[in-house]
Amino acid sequence: MKLSQEQINYCMECGVCTGSCPVSRVLPTFSPRQMIKRTLMDRDETVLQGRELWACLTCARCSVRCPVQIDFPEFARTHRELARKEGNLPHLTHHGTLQAISSLQTRNVKQHRTDWAKEVGKFQPTGDIFYFVGCAPYFDVALPFGGGSLETAKSILVILNRMGIVPVMSEDERCCGHDALWSGDEATFRKLAEKNLEAIRASGAKTVLFGCPEGYTTFKHQIPKHFGKLPFEVLHITEFLAQELPGAGISFLPVSDEDGAVTYQDPCRLGRNAGIYEPPRDLLKLIPEIRFEEMGRNRENALCCGTSAWIECTKCSKSMQIERLEEAVGTGARTLITTCPKCRIHLTCAQHDTDMNLNIADLYTFLLKYMEFKGEKE
Template sequence: MQLTKQQIDYCMECGVCTGSCPISYDRPGFSPRQMIKRTLVEPDGDILQSSDIWACLSCSRCSDRCPVGIDFPEFIRTYREKATAAANLPRESHHGVFQTLTSLQATNLNQNRIGWTEGMKIQEEGEYFFFVGCLPYQDVVFRYLDLQMIDTAKSILTLLNKLGIEPVVSNDEKCCGHDAFWSGNKELFATLARHNVEMIKQSGAKTVIFSCPEGYSIFRESYPDIVGKLPFEILHISEFLAQKLPESDITFGQSGNGKVTYHDPCRLGRRTGIYEEPRQLLGLVPDSDFREMENNRENAVCCGTTAWMECSSCSKTMQIKRLQEAERVGATTIITACPKCQIHLSCAKSNTDIDVEVKDLYAYLSENI
């Protein structure tokens, strides 16, 4: 990533990113600006051996505020490619199970990804493709947190079926490659991207609907660099439902969840600009007592880890602070539209006595139909 002279001159006097970064708050010495400076002094120097390279959440809170448009997440991503080549690797969370699953999906592995659809309406070919993402795998891994992650997929398919839509759900879907991309493994990412686009093309789908913000953002931002213009439209399910539900005959009853607040996932908010649609969907449930947290929309704070790596005390501090923020506005339920946010916040909550339920947006909607 090349910076202009004007960007560099401004950057050396600034520091907005460090003041905005949730990692800088809790990790001594971590400063995006200082990392840029280090690479200007010595482009491929000791930074390639630094663990700071892996600590960044690529959450875009800094780049969103940078006065001269420096894309720090992209900067750090390119350095991750170089760090990997220099044998500086991240600490993988959950014993590396998700990194292994991603690599396995780049092979000819036969998957059973669609067992959960039994009794629901899906097709092998059709206009709409529902890209389910990692939910079937997360469902198995996170049972110990009392989570049933596949319920998100079931809730979305329930809503789609009620709208009269029978989407394609495929056993041949593979990991979207988001985490491989942000971990600096572009080759693995490209393999997965090519496979997914070809597989969707063969289904005849004109519109692909994503439940996961990461899948949606990576298709939107990075797939075109590998495969060119996408041969189908892509939509996040919150956009799709915000268009379709108000004009449908589906109605919602009163929620039993009390006072609710919404946690903006970084990939859905800052990276793809979807802030209002999830709030519109929450507003469909009558008498829902919605409370906005102090850090909302573009100021929202990340759920604490990304790409299943570097989960640390810093991550836990961020997660607990976020739950406490929900508590402070009197919310009894924190709703999110990202499976990873749901997992991370639930994990942090399980070690505290914070009395805030963590809930997925689509489960909340489908439970209240």
């Protein structure tokens, strides 16, 4: 959908969106307000034919501050669909490898999605709790800086097992479709969603857990828009662990000097898009003697990791990533924790161009490192 008539009527052209946009700080020609204004003047063609449409991070920093609640990420997404029809396409990063993997999963291909898990822990084909792994296992193979994405998936499975939970994991799971949707390719998104819904229904699961914020928000918000109310509960793993882990009889060892103080990167999809800010912080507080140092820009004001949907990775992206790393180092923290595989990948990649001494880790591997285990539930 385009902007509603009500939003158009109430747009005050205040410029808060442009003033809040991290892209506009690096690329002065980029302005959400100007893109909206051109649309209101019936000059959609200038938006659809320009590169600015693809520069938007869809990070929602503008939307959470907009006084009339204009959903600019949705504006960008729907206009990208129209731009594709006119031949205006995004620049794919990593030679389009991740897009190719996603596209292949729309077909009836034989997969080995759970092979990595057989040596790690226990899972089953049917049951009440489904662990939706997503594309993380592909990242380590496809990207030069995979960021330990498979390690993240392994850690989540081990933690669930130690809590006495044997989750469902499916060979028939597919990419969640997030990247296709936000790149204006709704057809691919719908095909992937249909296959995922079929796999989850076949498992009999009542709750689906997501380690990836993008998969979570896709199922929480986007798939219901296209397919109606879901027949299962959708939870991000931080929500589930923050609720269940304190009462699971698991204790934690004190944090080591090696990791030092820690800080936390709020992913855009988990934070501004889903409003999940406290569960990750609550989980970190389970570790004794941990020293948590908050970055100045946190929660709804957090800075994006610089790119989305594996498109338009530019000097602008690298500038934001280095800025964020400098902010993390400035807190005095030695370890930067995140709950998003893409945040970890992008920040790790950017760090290779610096001399900053900062550990970049995912929350689940970090928790598992300090989890005291006596073997009762394995």
